[in-house]
Amino acid sequence: MNASPHVALFATCITDTMKPSVPIATVKLLERLGCRVSYPERQTCCGQIMTNTGYWDEAVPTVRNYVRSFEDYDYIVAPSGSCVGSVREQHPMLARHAGDAGLERDATAAASRTYELSEFLVDVLGVTDVGAYFPHRVTYHPPCHSVRIAKVGDRPLRLLREVRGIDLIDLPKAEECCGFGGTFSVKNPDVSIAMASDKARHVRTTGAEYLVAGDHACLMNIGGVLHRGRSGVKTIHLAEILAATEEDAR
Amino acid sequence: MSAREEVLHRIRRATKDVTEPDPVVDVPVDWAYGRPLGTEDVIADFVEKVEDYKAAVRRCAPDRAADTIVEALQALDTKSIVVPAGFPEPWVTALSEAGFTLHSDDPQLTHAELNAIDAVVTTAAVGMADSGTIALDHGEGQGRRALTLLPDRHICVVHEYQVVSDVPEGIARLAPGLRERRPVTWLSGGSATSDIELSRVEGVHGPRHLSVVLVAD
């Protein structure tokens, strides 16, 4: 790795549109750690909303677009384990579905250059102490796709443990799904709500001020229930905590 | 087309993507069969695991075997015992002298008769330490399957040389008997169920008490 790696940010459609503070924090963090960051404007989405709903033909163009958007970059970094999981596991499969061997090759190659944020920090940059400061009580929810598809392991926790001022509290039944599941939350709203409510209850028992996760979708789901219940617990993305510094706190 | 021909035809059609005719070449299996575990003390492990199922284990020297079998039976408040053919003669004598009522299975006892007998004593074929399992191959001293099923108490004599570390070695020892079409029964503790609230209850249909006499070599 050279001293200042050139990173293409995959902002992901959901945070790009609905929660820009997450990709903004990602850019600030990566730049602070000495990376040169680019944002290929052609990029959109990983396509899993279509793929996981069963609309594969509709998802194939997003694979082509992903491959073209990021073809010039060695490191593609996204602040979402779910989107990274989709790029790795589903893009080659969709290319096969389209019967496009060239696309499958390119998608596999692009996937191998794609990192979830915590993976990039720990594995490529080799840091766990990113110089962050966040003097709050925080509990961490490990998003299912980060853990089981992207397989980021305990990297987010290793990063969080090094944050100065943080009071990190274990979340009961942390490994259990929050019930979002993309279109699951619309197709099976009652089960989804039951799961999200249980997760929110576990969050409240920790007494944390903030719930942190590496996927905005889970935070939107759990946070929506927490907000409706006037719990006072705020949600925050991993990138936002890692980007926070003592200067920000002043 | 007969059902047999039709099912086979469907299978052939369903697997037409498979081009390699040799299954072993087509799908290699990454597993070394028959390996022992690296257990330091296999016998101690066996005892611990069998006891973990709440089965009683009594260890004894060979010359104490008969007395230990008697003790095990007395501890279970037993009066009548079925003794399979081939159960060692000195032990049968000891049981008889201890005052138990002994039943032979020759001619075969009816199911109702067996059901009314308190206990069965048998030898075993193999012990598997890691899972605390005893295997019967229903040979000499072990009786036909009903004998170790209907009486409510089973006293099983296992020799230490019969105990292996784990299931793979156990299967390897049982394989010759299975190839001779012997029935095989594995016992891991007594009958049990967890069907109500997943709360374990020892003893449903099989013998509710399993007592193991482990004889040193």
Added chain:
Amino acid sequence: MNRRTPEPGSWLGIPEFPRAAKASLQDAEQRKNLTHATTTIRAKRVVRASEVPEWEELRTAAAQIKDRVARHLEQYLLQAEEAMTAAGVTVHWARDAADANRIVADIAKAKGVDEVVKIKSMVTQEIDLNEYLEAEGIAAWETDLAELIVQLGHDLPSHILVPAIHRNRSEVREIFKEEMGRYGRPAPEPISDEPSELAEAARLHLREKFLRSKMAVSGGNFIVADTGTLVIVESEGNGRMCLTLPETLVSVVGIEKVLPTLEDLEVFLKLLPRSSTGERMNPYTSMWTGVTPGDGPQDLHVVLLDNGRTNVLADPDGRAALRCIRCSACLNICPVYERVGGHAYGSPYPGPIGAILGPQLRGMGDANTRALPFASTLCGACNDVCPVRIPFTDILVHLRHKAVEHKTAKHPTGEQLLMKGAGWVMKDGRNLASVQLGTRFAGRVLRGKSLGPMPIPLASRWLQARDVEAPPTQTFRQWWKDEHEGGAK
């Protein structure tokens, strides 16, 4: 004619998964029972799996052995048939449930029996054998404790391993008190709700049936092709009773249950109990190879059943579902199953395995079956616990695609239009940017207010329990443009 066995519940009235799930969620007692049970068994499984250092190797080996069998199924089945026949077993083949049920009933009639004792078996649930026999005047008695609770309770099974998992001890007590006497020896009086007392009542009730029955029906966990050995794993000893005491034994076994050799058993007998009941080994395992003179049933039959399995086999992307050894680890770990229970899945195969097996066995013809692949958040917990490494989430997504193809084959649907729209938006950054003009406008109108409950189609399903932040007035794309004039480098 009066029925001889309790009339069971029916799968037919159960609505599509989302509606059935809603009803189940409202059953507070059942939710409590399920949470307790699944939490208990998950913890046991983790302990027992972690005791085995080569656990991951075992899972890989099991998947490979099962794939080997599936891909060469004809060869292994013929080998098993030959070995079983040579050992004195009468081998039957059944295309479907109708074939299998008829074969079993014909054997019973030929033997002149009007009742059979049964070992818990998923496959006979699948083909609804009990009701077929009932209609033929033959009483089929379930002898597994949980199956007995379901049968006497006029109920349906809701779990592969513990079919009465949705019942608690006091419910079981009521069922036993009320029903046992109608079908044999009544429950002792008085009887408490202690599981040990309830198990004792079942022991006494069933003992008379075991001692008098002339015929038993079982499933089978494994058939070893090279020796023709059948293997059944169980806990209570009811299986041994059925396999040992009657004169006639009929085992109905799915064609995917074959293993190549005796040695392969070592892999599965290490994996299955630890994954299933969370024990190092199940209390009893029975292996038999044809007829043993003077020991056990002298008339043995095996019915090899297809009933849709060749449909599963025909799909290389769904085929791995046939690896399943019915351990139920995927049910126990599944957050959806934990909250909803088994009945909502509309078949004896609930949970993740039901969601991938049901649609493949039965086809996508009806809406209830098509809904099953969507009954998952794709959280992937099932992938990790499966002892035969079934890639559940991949197969679920694959089946969703097939369900969509089926639904949209004749005419387009609203969902399809939405997805086509999303596909257009996401195929190029410029399209996404133009849509973001709309979200930014909405953000300006809402000025940071959260969205609460509102009667908008689809969105209302989300908003009924969750608030949503208003979209921001500035997207990241715009922020980047503002920060880095000139756009991408």
